[in-house]
Amino acid sequence: xxxAFDEMNGPGGDLRPAYEELSRWxxxxxxxxxxYRRQEAELLFRRIGITFAVYGEAESTERLIPFxxxxxxxxxxxxxxxxxxxxxxxxxxxxFLRDIYHSREILHADIIPDDLIFQNPVFRPEMNGQDVxxxxxxxxxxxxxxxxxPEHFYVLEDNARxxxxxxxxxxxxxxxxxxxxxxxxxxxxxxxxKYPDELLSAxxxxxxxxxxxxxxxxxxxxxxxxxxYYEHSFLADKLGVELVEGxxxxxxxxxxxxxxxxxxxxxxxxYRRVDDDFLDPLTFRPDSALGVPGLxxxxxxxxxxxxxxxxxxxxDDKAVYSYMxxxxxxxxxxxxxxxxxxxFRCREPKDLAxxxxxxGELVVKEVHxxxxxxxxIGPAATKATxxxxxxxxxxxxxxFIAQPTLALSTCPTCTxxxxxxxxxxxRPFVLTGRDRVTVVPGGLxxxxxxxxxxxxxxxxxxxxxxxxVLDE
Numbered sequence: 488x489x490x491a492f493d494e495m496n497g498p499g500g501d502l503r504p505a506y507e508e509l510s511r512w513x514x515x516x517x518x519x520x521x522x523y524r525r526q527e528a529e530l531l532f533r534r535i536g537i538t539f540a541v542y543g544e545a546e547s548t549e550r551l552i553p554f555x556x557x558x559x560x561x562x563x564x565x566x567x568x569x570x571x572x573x574x575x576x577x578x579x580x581x582x583f584l585r586d587i588y589h590s591r592e593i594l595h596a597d598i599i600p601d602d603l604i605f606q607n608p609v610f611r612p613e614m615n616g617q618d619v620x621x622x623x624x625x626x627x628x629x630x631x632x633x634x635x636x637p638e639h640f641y642v643l644e645d646n647a648r649x650x651x652x653x654x655x656x657x658x659x660x661x662x663x664x665x666x667x668x669x670x671x672x673x674x675x676x677x678x679x680x681k682y683p684d685e686l687l688s689a690x691x692x693x694x695x696x697x698x699x700x701x702x703x704x705x706x707x708x709x710x711x712x713x714x715x716y717y718e719h720s721f722l723a724d725k726l727g728v729e730l731v732e733g734x735x736x737x738x739x740x741x742x743x744x745x746x747x748x749x750x751x752x753x754x755x756x757x758y759r760r761v762d763d764d765f766l767d768p769l770t771f772r773p774d775s776a777l778g779v780p781g782l783x784x785x786x787x788x789x790x791x792x793x794x795x796x797x798x799x800x801x802x803d804d805k806a807v808y809s810y811m812x813x814x815x816x817x818x819x820x821x822x823x824x825x826x827x828x829x830x831f832r833c834r835e836p837k838d839l840a841x842x843x844x845x846x847g848e849l850v851v852k853e854v855h856x857x858x859x860x861x862x863x864i865g866p867a868a869t870k871a872t873x874x875x876x877x878x879x880x881x882x883x884x885x886x887f888i889a890q891p892t893l894a895l896s897t898c899p900t901c902t903x904x905x906x907x908x909x910x911x912x913x914r915p916f917v918l919t920g921r922d923r924v925t926v927v928p929g930g931l932x933x934x935x936x937x938x939x940x941x942x943x944x945x946x947x948x949x950x951x952x953x954x955x956v957l958d959e
Contacts, residue, residue, distance in 0.1 A: 491635075491896055491897045492634065492636050492894070493896065493897045493898075493908055494506070494559065494560075494896050495509070495510070495560075495898060497637070498637070503637075505561065505562040506560055508674055509557075509558070509670070512669075512670050512673060513557075513899075513906070525901055527666060528554050528662050528666055529553075531662050531666075532551055532554060533551060535658065552950060552951055553936055553950030553951070554659060554662070554952075555900050555901055555934055555936075556663070556666070557898070557900055557901055558663060558952060558953045558954070558955045559898045559911060559913075559952045559953070559955065560674075560957065561955065561956050561957070562956075563677075563957050563958065566928055566956040566957075568638075568640070568824070569632065569825070569915065570928075571824050572642075572823070572825030573630055573825070573917050573926050574924045575819065575821065575823070575824050576630060576642065576815065576823070576824075576825060576917075577625060577628050578818075578819065578924060579814050580624075580628065580645065580814075581623060581624050583818060584624040584796070584798065584801070585619075585624065586818070587604055587801065588615055588617060588798060589616060592817075593814070596817065598813050598814075598817055599807070599810050599813075603804075603806055603807065604801065604807075607801055607804060607807075609763070609803070609804065611763060611797055611798035613770060613787075613797070613798075617787055618789070619796045620694065620695055620696075620789070620921075621692075623693050623796070623920070623921070624795065624798070624799050626758075626795050626919050627650060627686070627689075627916065627918060628916070628919070629650025629653075629914045629915075629916055629917075629931075630915060631644045631645075631646065631912055631913070631914050632825065632914070633828070633893065633913075634913075635894060635895070641826055641893070642808075642825050642826070642828070644803070645802055645808055646803060646914070647799045647800070647802040647803050648795060649759070649760050650916065651715045651718055652931040652951075653682060653718070653722070653916050654718040654722060655931055655951050656682070656927075656930060656931045656954070657679060657680070657682060657683075657721075657725070658721075659931075659952065659953040660929075660953055662953075663953045674955065674957060675957060675959070676955045676956065676957065676958065677928035677958040678928075679927050679928065679929045681927060682916065682927045683722070683726050685918055686726060686758075686918055687726045687727070687728070688920060690702075690704050690756045690758055690794055692922065693756065693794065693920060693921055694756050694792055695755060695791065702756055703745075703753060703754050703755050703756070704755065704756040705723075705728050705731045705756075706719060706723040706728055706730050706757075707732070707733070707736075707757050707758065707759040707760060708720070708730060708731070708732060708761070709732070709760065709765065710777070713760070718760075722758075726758075728758075729745060729747075732777070733761070733776070733777050733778045733779045736779045736782070737751070737779070738780065738782060738785050739751075741785045741788040741790050742790045742791070743757070743782060743790070743791045754791060755791060756791070756792045757794070758794045759793055759794065763797050763798070763800065765778050766782055766797065767779060767780065770782075783797070804854050804855065805830075805852055805853070805854040805855075805888045806832055806834065806885075808827065808830070808888075809830040809832055809888060812826070812827055828891070828893060829890060830889070831888060833886075833887040833889060834885040838889075839884045842889040843877060843880060843881075845865075846873050846876060847865045847866065847868070847873060848865050848866060848892060849863075849865045849889045849890065849891060849892065850889065850890050850891070850941075851863040851865070851876055851887055851888075852889070853887060854886055854887060854888060855886075862942075863876045864892065866892055892941070893941075895910040895911065895941055895943075896910070896911060897909055897910055897911065898934065900936070909936060910934070910940065910941050910943065911932050911934045911935070911943065912932070912933050913930050913932050913954065914930050914931045915929070916931075928958075929953075929954040931951060931954070932952040932953070932954045933949050933950070934949060934951065934952050935949050936948060936949060
């Protein structure tokens with residue numbers, strides 16, 4: 488694996504301009520003062536109660552995501568490139584989703600194999616021919632981006648169903664402003680605080696035409712036992728909307744109502760953090776206690792907007808991801824601004840043969856996997872693990888893709904031994920409303936806290952950083 492690009496010190500060890508002020512500040516700040524503020528940040532996070540659940544761990548169901556107090560800094564020029572690429576990608580994703588549930592021109596053009604769509608477990612035939620308000624399927628996208636060189640950003644994966652993590656982006660910024668006002672005073676950092684306003688505006692803009700007056704929005708959660716429940720309640724509070732569960736809602740005459748102390752109130756837009764399978768027991772899983780009977784009827788009648796739309800999971804599929812360069816060109820007639828990581832489709836015999844011959848050098852992922860689970864990182868794996876994956880690939884090649892082991896860029900991070908480089912990725916959040924696509928400057932930087940680790944997921948021991956975009 489190549490030597491990682493360090494975002495602070497650059498390829499030749501020369502301090503990069505965006506980090507000059509931070510470097511000066513670090514030299515002036517005693518290590519014990521930095522450690523004190525790190526502990527203070529952890530205490531604040533504990534008081535706020537930001538935790539996430541780790542499924543399958545009997546000894547610890549709630550964890551605090553580690554927070555690193557050294558910000559990751561992007562120049563205005565770097566952000567402009569990222570923003571253009573993110574907007575382009577999400578526009579193409581929305582056009583792709585509309586197409587596969589309507590005329591399917593991309594399939595007729597033989598750009599994507601039919602079976603990859605129709606035999607996909609997250610394809611929703613219920614959405615065939617179904618229009619969604621203003622043709623917006625992905626209202627909130629979390630696009631995971633990595634960097635390998637100064638100008639080389641790659642999209643690692645698209646999160647188009649229910650992307651999480653935005654509460655950490657907002658809380659990280661609030662805590663940094665509280666603990667490091669002196670460091671903020673030295674920089675012009677673009678604000679992220681506008682995100683809730685931008686999100687609410689985007690959601691209201693896609694309300695059904697039948698909505699009377701200002702559209703009523705609610706955030707639908709699976710409940711307190713969901714791993715991201717903190718985020719659901721946090722966002723509902725920031726948006727100033729009701730946090731509801733399935734049992735709080737009722738469908739009458741193909742309209743959705745929320746039970747309130749003053750009686751039933753019609754809902755126009757539901758920002759749902761409940762997966763498709765559990766939304767409506769009359770349409771999907773009949774054993775779901777999380778959904779609302781009849782919700783899909785109201786949705787198909789055009790009387791409520793669900794954000795994100797039902798059926799967007801097809802855009803999260805890692806095999807579909809491998810076709811994103813072709814998808815961008817097909818719908819927009821443009822070259823992708825942000826490239827994909829080179830990807831081998833194990834469903835194709837030639838790619839499978841290459842992957843099987845080079846398992847020790849590749850990263851292998853399940854096409855429906857997430858959270859860093861079900862992955863093989865070849866260079867870090869034991870021979871036994873590699874052989875077990877070889878058997879899986881032979882049995883079910885269509886369930887996997889493989890990618891080269893890229894050297895994710897590094898940023899300075901507080902460790903027990905002092906400042907040290909650690910690998911990072913970035914999840915910016917892209918909002919799509921009726922007339923515009925917006926990206927709040929920054930996003931959630933996730934950091935692999937273990938030395939040499941490339942896995943940044945919180946469920947696998949990763950942490951987060953505040954992401955500063957310089958307002959130049």
